[in-house]
Amino acid sequence: PIVTDQLCVKGEVPPDALPPFQCCPPASASEPINFTFPDPGEPLRTRRLVHVVGDEYMAKYARAVALMKSLPVSDPRSFYQQANVHCAYCTGAHRQAGRPDLGVQIHFSWLFFPFHRAYLYFFERIAAKLLGDPGFALPIWSWDVPEGMGIPEAFADVASPLYDPIREPSHAPPKVADLDFFLQGEKNLTDQQLILHNLRVMYRQMVSGATLPSLFLGQPYRAGDPEMPGPGTVEWAPHNTMHTWTGDNSRPNAENMGAYYSAGRDPLFYPHHGNIDRLWETWRNDIVGPDGSRRRHADFTDPDWLDSSFLLYDEEARLVRITVRDVLDADKLRYTYGDVAVPWLAARP
Numbered sequence: 106p107i108v109t110d111q112l113c114v115k116g117e118v119p120p121d122a123l124p125p126f127q128c129c130p131p132a133s134a135s136e137p138i139n140f141t142f143p144d145p146g147e148p149l150r151t152r153r154l155v156h157v158v159g160d161e162y163m164a165k166y167a168r169a170v171a172l173m174k175s176l177p178v179s180d181p182r183s184f185y186q187q188a189n190v191h192c193a194y195c196t197g198a199h200r201q202a203g204r205p206d207l208g209v210q211i212h213f214s215w216l217f218f219p220f221h222r223a224y225l226y227f228f229e230r231i232a233a234k235l236l237g238d239p240g241f242a243l244p245i246w247s248w249d250v251p252e253g254m255g256i257p258e259a260f261a262d263v264a265s266p267l268y269d270p271i272r273e274p275s276h277a278p279p280k281v282a283d284l285d286f287f288l289q290g291e292k293n294l295t296d297q298q299l300i301l302h303n304l305r306v307m308y309r310q311m312v313s314g315a316t317l318p319s320l321f322l323g324q325p326y327r328a329g330d331p332e333m334p335g336p337g338t339v340e341w342a343p344h345n346t347m348h349t350w351t352g353d354n355s356r357p358n359a360e361n362m363g364a365y366y367s368a369g370r371d372p373l374f375y376p377h378h379g380n381i382d383r384l385w386e387t388w389r390n391d392i393v394g395p396d397g398s399r400r401r402h403a404d405f406t407d408p409d410w411l412d413s414s415f416l417l418y419d420e421e422a423r424l425v426r427i428t429v430r431d432v433l434d435a436d437k438l439r440y441t442y443g444d445v446a447v448p449w450l451a452a453r454p
């Protein structure tokens with residue numbers, strides 16, 4: 106398995122990157138503790154869609170981000186360090202245990218879904234703790250349903266803590282998103298045509314192209330392997346494509362959202378990954394095949410996947426070691442997505 110070591114060095118940031126260039130989280134004075142599940146009596150957080158939760162709830166997320174932004178930058182729970190955590194795991198800054206010559210890269214492999222789940226889990230709990238609202242759940246940017254296919258208004262208000270000035274200006278709302286954007290560049294479609302196109306992209310990535318764990322979750326990546334063996338369908342698109350579509354395309358690296366090292370600096374990153382995580386749950390439980398049969402997809406059972414582990418800071422600022430095995434049951438992590446419509450299931454091309 107890929108076991109993340111506490112050792113973190115300067116990762117590989119691309120040319121023309123925007124500072125800071127060093128993204129290792131603050132060093133922990135003590136050894137990491139092993140992850141334990143939250144109390145099963147904790148309220149179940151329901152992560153709802155941005156366009157469904159309403160302005161008041163979005164104001165709560167804005168307040169959480171503002172609170173994280175107001176923590177000292179030396180605090181691993183600060184917005185600054187949370188963004189850095191993502192940067193560290195994307196630039197190979199963390200080393201593999203016992204292999205100080207090899208970095209940990211959590212993209213383009215089977216680590217993609219579980220890493221981001223663990224990362225959001227702690228991010229959400231930090232937000233809840235700072236808000237003093239134990240039931241707080243992250244809102245979800247559901248770009249796969251027509252009502253969510255564009256940057257939500259709450260993120261476009263320049264006075265809001267959810268605003269990020271480093272985005273593609275021509276993709277501000279009410280622009281309809283293009284879910285396979287970087288594959289073909291800007292398309293010449295009406296909004297209605299683009300929505301239909303997006304639903305078909307979703308069908309391909311979630312149903313016809315994602316019949317096996319390796320196709321959906323990504324290729325195996327084991328200790329000592331070269332990084333980035335290959336992404337799953339959804340990691341490639343809409344995940345990567347929506348990153349690029351959101352970031353400033355006039356910049357060489359399409360910051361902030363369009364580059365791994367800087368994506369976590371945009372408060373939209375977290376609702377974006379909430380949707381990715383929701384699609385993992387959907388793939389496992391709710392896909393209905395062309396013949397009408399319900400398909401439940403199983404994850405990998407390979408111990409090299411299950412025993413891979415990451416180091417992340419929790420809501421008490423303790424460094425925690427969490428494994429892939431730990432994140433496979435959302436209920437045990439005390440969150441759910443409730444019932445969300447999946448209109449693309451009917452969009453078989």
Ligand code: C2O
Nearest residue numbers: 191195344348368
């Ligand atoms: Cu770690 Cu959306 O990227």
